Amino acid sequence: MLIRTENSDPLKKKTKSLCYFVAEKSDLPLGFPKTAQKLTEAVREAVKETKAKLGAISIIHTHGLIAAQRILVAGLGPRHKITHESLRITSGKIAKKISEIGLDEYSLVIPNNLPVNGKITTSAIVEGAKLSLYSFDKYKKEKKSKSPNLTILSSDQKISSIVSKADTVSDGVIYTREIANLPPNECNPAQLAGLAKSLSSKNKLKCVVLSKSELKQKGFGGITAVGQGSRNEPKLIVLEYNGKKGDKPIILVGKAVTFDTGGISIKPADKMDEMKFDKCGGCTVLGIMKAASELELPVNLVGIIPSVENMPGGESYRPGDIIKLYDGKTAEILNTDAEGRLILFDALSYGIKTYKPKEIIDFATLTGACIVALGANVAGLISNNKKITDKLAKSSQSTGEQVWQLPINDDYMDMIKSDYADIRNTGPGRVAGTITAAAFLANAVGTTPWAHFDIAGTAWVQGGSKEKSYNPKGATGFGVRLILDYLSSP
Secondary structure (H helix, E strand, O other): OOEEEEOOOHHHOOOOOEEEEEOOOOOOOOOOOOOOHHHHHHHHHHHHHHOOOOOOEEEEEOOOOOOOOEEEEEEOOOHHHOOHHHHHHHHHHHHHHHHHOOOOEEEEEOOOOOOOOHHHHHHHHHHHHHHHOOOOOOOOOOOOOOOOEEEEEOOOOOHHHHHHHHHHHHHHHHHHHHHHOOOOOOOOHHHHHHHHHHHHHHOOOEEEEEOHHHHHHHOOHHHHHHHOOOOOOOEEEEEEEEOOOOOOOEEEEEOEEEEEOOOOOOOOOOOHHHHHHHHHHHHHHHHHHHHHHHHOOOOEEEEEEEEEEEOOOOOOOOOOOEEEOOOOOEEEOOOOOOOHHHHHHHHHHHHHHHHOOOEEEEEEOOOHHHHHHHOOOOEEEEEOOHHHHHHHHHHHHHHOOOEEEOOOOHHHHHOOEOOOOOEEOOOOOOOOHHHHHHHHHHHHHOOOOEEEEEOOOOOEOOOOOOOOOOOOOOEOOOOHHHHHHHHHOO
């Protein structure tokens, strides 16, 4: 999809479909010109058809009365409930409808009287349109037809730069989805490392990949233990982006278990195919690094992705094992399906020791307990720093990527103390599973400002996921837009 902007009279715009938004209890679309008298009654009828319900669409043919061949009217719901998220969803609905009827281009009017922030409005519209037309068809013989191009009509003179940035951010999300959707036979740790190297060669990124022997030699006990049961050897992928000379970096860590059987503590067969999505945290980091470098953000970033395949086998680690993690702490293994925290611990402690960052943020499809607690539409957030969480909350609001902060204190830290080692990799029974997993990670970060995202429910469309036009089936790319907004905000 190519997206461009114009400051022109909508009635004189030659386009196959001229698209407008409409709010409930309005008889005409927002920004519809009063000079279009010959079409006014037909447009009013179109508005009545949709009742301006969120995402409802009606199309009328103009029969040559204006330059556009059609007028499309799309509902936004009640005016007092219009948000950037409702604009994002409706923009996606419009794009899908245009594609469905076989048009190769369309134009969309952004009115001046929307009751929300204009800059974020434009970004939301671009994101909704572009992301809704994504389809993972890499392995299908019949490919999806080419996406229609979009012209945004607006009187805002600064809109071009906003559109360009939103377009780049959306590309980062699509890149994340494309990798996260790859099947495990096409994306093992070595192949994921290859994708990271390819990304670095095309962008202003430095990439280093540590092999199994290097990981063992350097003391990455968590990554080594989890990966030792698979013939596909573990990797540690490190990407660096330097956009602000002399500044301490922000570290982004992403869990990338390219397939998770649970190991010796094997998972049930039902939905095990979805465990290809256990690499989504790492894919999120790749998408952020890609977009940040293309946007030339004035920030230094380090992306660290521990990647393993968790398989049962003669060399697999076992419940009862005690392993030494990167910072020297020992961990008692009670469940081999609680593997993500082991590899993240190594990556977090390595990042802090090596780069001495000003803050560190991690992303992981870490616990099923997070889905039980928050459902499939809200990510869990745990942090030791209020300044970070306040800023993340604002970015969550702007991007529609919802998060909910959970507590962490000494009581939770005590729940992962071990009788035989420094810590153990699960808490007592099924209680506070998301928080005790984060408490395990907190042992790695210490006092470094830190935020942990548990994206187990939001990383892909699953049972309980809210239908969103811009999130087709498969990986969602959750976190990319939120963090890029966070990194771009003062």
